[in-house]
Amino acid sequence: MNFGLKSRVVLVTGAAGNIGSAICRQLSQEQAIVIAADISPRPQQANVADWLHLDVTSEAGWAEVIATIAQRHGRLDVLVNNAGIAPMGTLEGTGYDEWRRCLAVNVDSVFLGMKAATPLLRETGAASAWFASVVNIASASSNRATAMASAYAASKAAVAQLTKAVGIEYLSLGYRVRANSVHPAAVQSDMIDQILQRYSVITGGTPVEDLRKAMIADHPMRRLVEPDEVARSVLFLASDASAYVNASEVHVDGGLTAN
Ligand SMILES: NC(=O)c1ccc[n+]([C@@H]2O[C@H](COP(=O)([O-])OP(=O)(O)OC[C@H]3O[C@@H](n4cnc5c(N)ncnc54)[C@H](O)[C@@H]3O)[C@@H](O)[C@H]2O)c1
Secondary structure, three states, rough: OOOOOOOOEEEEEOOOOOOOHHHHHHHHHHOOOOEEOOOOOOOOOOOOOEEEEEEOOOOOHHHHHHHHHHHOOOOOOEEEEEEOOOOEEEOOOOOOOOHHHHHHHHHHHHHHHHHHHHHHHHHHHOOOOOOOHHHHHHHHHHHHOOOHHHHHHHHHHHHHHHHHHHHHHHHOOOOEEEEEEEOOEEEEEEEHHHHHHHHHHHOOOOHHHHHHHHHHHOOOOOOOOHHHHHHHHHHHOHHHHHHOOOOOOOEOOOOOOOO
């Protein structure tokens, strides 16, 4: 699949994770200039132009990363806010510090990232035949609440609405920048493996494989999403193939949230 992203400068957060690494791999295949950022170390197989250490909850960290990109590349065509965490637990079992950490990593990060990157995105859009693009990874949980995930659901609903507000604001200010969110259902990933382990403990020892079967049965496609399927939607929103798509939610969920 060719999305015409050759030589576009793209920053991807959470690049060491399952979805982030799929996004980076597909962007590299498109010959985009991929700047990967994560709090975790660079995986050996990462085939990217730059690997930058970034704690997405740090305003100073964001300023440094954007300054580095401006200095090395002079432009930023696409920002992908993908870093995230999924603490699971009952409301009563969720500590205030855990709630705040979830909101910080999943929502503050998107606010800080867009705020730091907007001047460079705006300059890039103004100097290009195409719009710069922000792609924020939300979740099916933005739209469909599930038990034992209140902090995560709240954080991802906030990402969706924050994205829409900023997407509309960009155009109202005359910026040539679009912003959209991607909403995957449960992805075949370490994050889901860990969630199932935690559900197993919370539910008093329900076998993980029984929980996995129930999760799959809940998905209309009767399978989980592949990281590459999420990545393809990110590339679509990053590219001119989605030129008229702004302040929108792209659901990669096989119809889960349409029910
Ligand atoms: N896995 C799923 O089923 C699923 C479904 C819907 C949405 N999502 C969302 O997709 C995104 C990626 O998920 P994933 O499955 O690849 O998870 P993952 O745990 O494999 O990857 C998340 C990455 O974010 C990084 N990260 C965490 N805290 C950070 C911080 N403070 N600063 C910088 N980086 C940080 C981690 O190091 C990791 O590399 C997340 O936002 C997640 O909420 C995942």
